[in-house]
Amino acid sequence: MERLWSPWRANYIESFKQEKVNNNCIFCDAVHEDISSDNCLKVFDGETCYVILNLYPYNSGHLLVVPNRHVSDINELNDTEMTEVMKLTRLSLKALGVAIKPHGYNFGANLGKAAGAGIDSHIHFHIVPRWNGDTNFMPSIGEVKIISQDLLQTKKIIIEAFKNL
Numbered sequence: 012m013e014r015l016w017s018p019w020r021a022n023y024i025e026s027f028k029q030e031k032v033n034n035n036c037i038f039c040d041a042v043h044e045d046i047s048s049d050n051c052l053k054v055f056d057g058e059t060c061y062v063i064l065n066l067y068p069y070n071s072g073h074l075l076v077v078p079n080r081h082v083s084d085i086n087e088l089n090d091t092e093m094t095e096v097m098k099l100t101r102l103s104l105k106a107l108g109v110a111i112k113p114h115g116y117n118f119g120a121n122l123g124k125a126a127g128a129g130i131d132s133h134i135h136f137h138i139v140p141r142w143n144g145d146t147n148f149m150p151s152i153g154e155v156k157i158i159s160q161d162l163l164q165t166k167k168i169i170i171e172a173f174k175n176l
Contacts, residue, residue, distance in 0.1 A: 038063075038133040042079045046170065052162060054169045055102070060095045062103050064162055064169070065137070067129075071160040072111045072140040072169065074103050083132050085122065096136055102176060103138050110172035111165075113140035 041063055044051035054074070055062040065073040076099045078092045088096070100118060107113060117139040121128040 036081055036130075036133050038077045038130065038135060039081050041077070049163060052166060054166055055099065055106075055173045057095050057099050059092045060099050062099055062173075064166055066162070068162075069117075069137075069139050070113075070141065070145060071165055072107050072113065074107070074138040074169075076100055076103065076136040076138065078134060081133050083134055085120070085134055088134070100136065100138060102173070105176055106169055106172040107138070107140050109175065110168045111140060114143045115141040117141060 041051070041053055042061065044053055046053045046056065052064040052066060053061055054064060059080070060076055060078045063075050063077060065075050076096050078088060078096065080092065082088060104116060107116070118137065120134065120136045122131075122134070124131050
């Protein structure tokens with residue numbers, strides 16, 4: 012099998028080591044970040060939840076809807092938080108539709124490490140934009156995913172779309 016160098020994955024792997032050392036939660040830290048900062052990937056703040064770009068996206072525009080409160084189990088979310096998760100999901104779909112015009116979406120959550128959650132201590136919901144033909148030979152045979160747009164470019168486009176809704 013051919014190997015491609017992907018140094019950004021090392022940052023992802025190292026983040027788990029750091030998380031265990033200092034016990035910080037990146038989602039809790041993001042609650043207080045300023046959307047206008049280039050270091051912040053948040054694109055929208057709600058009352059009890061926010062929307063943020065995934066630092067390690069499956070596709071361009073991969074968003075996460077995250078409750079502000081640190082909970083790991085969906086059953087711990089109160090009715091206000093659950094309602095806002097769905098409202099922000101709907102709003103995010105509209106913003107993505109305007110900003111990057113995908114042909115479809117995957118939406119859901121990986122609940123627990125066994126289900127594939129990279130961060131299982133703070134529940135979050137994925138919105139992954141999809142395009143016809145976006146799964147080609149690279150991920151299926153080459154085991155490589157191509158992301159076509161820089162995160163900061165994507166952030167600016169999506170924030171603008173949220174503002175115009």
